[in-house]
Amino acid sequence: MKKYKGYLIDLDGTTYFGKKRIPTAEKFINELIEAKQPLQFVTNNATKTVDQVVENLNKNYDIKATSDMVYTSTLALIDYLIQNHKGQTVYCVGEEALKGQLKEAGITLVNNANAEVVVQALNRQVDYDDLTIAIQAILKGANFIVTNTDRVIPTEDGFKPSSGALTAFIQYATRVEPVVMGKPFAPIIEGAVKKINLPKESLLLIGDNYDTDIQSGIKAGIDTLLVLTGVTKSQDVSNLPVAPTYVVTNLAEWEI
Template sequence: MKQYQGYFIDLDGTVYRGKERIPAAARFIKRLQEHQREILFVTNNSTRSPKEVAANLRTNHDINVTAANVYTSAMATADYLVQHAGQKRRVYVIGERGLKDALLNKGMQLTDQDPDYVVVGLDRNVTYEQFKIATLCIRAGAVFIGTNGDTNLPSEEGMIPSAGALVELVRYATQQEPIMIGKPQKTIVEMALKASGLKKSEVLMVGDNYQTDVQAGINTGVDTLLVYTGLSKPADIEHAEIKPTYTVKTLDEWNV
């Protein structure tokens, strides 16, 4: 079995299940750290800052990492814009603090007047007014970007609408296809590779979801490890045209 220098690891379903711990995942991260592997948690969640994500892992899941170990779809969106936007840095955002801060940190200017880009992520306080502005700006020529296509966010109330649902409203009202950044798109993986300085061949994508985590690896040409502690079941990939590079029941099985 090949050795990987870098691990791009999903969070929910892979490292924890909501508030529930996955002990094998904590042991896996510890073994990666003992072997000096590079760890990057690559998550579609754009609402939290890397600092908050790391604090949650340390406090609630016994996983000793820092903000530098976290790469969100918000950061990938900001890095994508830096790469493509040139002097066009006016951005209208539907999103929470995590997304807005990621864009501000990379020198974007947030505005609702004549933006060059409209970025839509999850905003749990979104209103019609914001959808209206996004729609009018895109119809006036702004480039439409979606942080990720997730259908739902697990919450204590149940499966509530996530970023993809908000993107879908704007897609329907503009009849324009967005540029999508998060998994299963390759953009987030390419931006994570660039941010980490790792090569495709050095990295293993680890996740519980064939449709997002594994597909993102396949789309980018990065090897994949599907772990059956979350969404995907063995039956789900039986008829998949391209299988994950590896599958395990729990991350205890993986030899780092």
């Protein structure tokens, strides 16, 4: 096993599973934090602010995370907007956590179809009028950017539609394909690498979902560790098109 200088770690399915705790993950992550190993939690979830992610990790999972350790698809979106659409007006289909963070970052939100950019994330309060504005703006030529294209969220009450289901609605109506920030696409990983500030060769990306986490690592040229505590199951491993660098049943099997 190679020694790595920094870790990019997924949350749901890797650090915890919904509301269920994964003690082997908690122990591993707290050991990394105590050893002062650089790490970033990298999550597609755009419904929580960085502070809410940290509070959830601290209170519900006893993980001693701090806000500098979290990189969400919202942060990737903000970095992307500042780099590529500086000063442009934005219409946001998203929840308050997302809108608040965009405003704090100095992005001008408007509530009409003259917006120059449409951003979309999971919005559990969305209605037909919100989607209409988004679609009209895109048909007038606004850029279409989404935080992530996850299809469903596994919950105690079964699967619920995730951000990608709303994306499909807008995409179908407009025939416009969005630029995607989250895994398995590049912006979130490139942003997290920049934030952890270490060469890619010295990083290990840990995740439970082959199609998002592991694919994003493979595409970025970062070594990957697939942990079988979430989405991808042991019976799937032999059929994967490109193997992860490592596969473990749980994180007790990994030595830092």
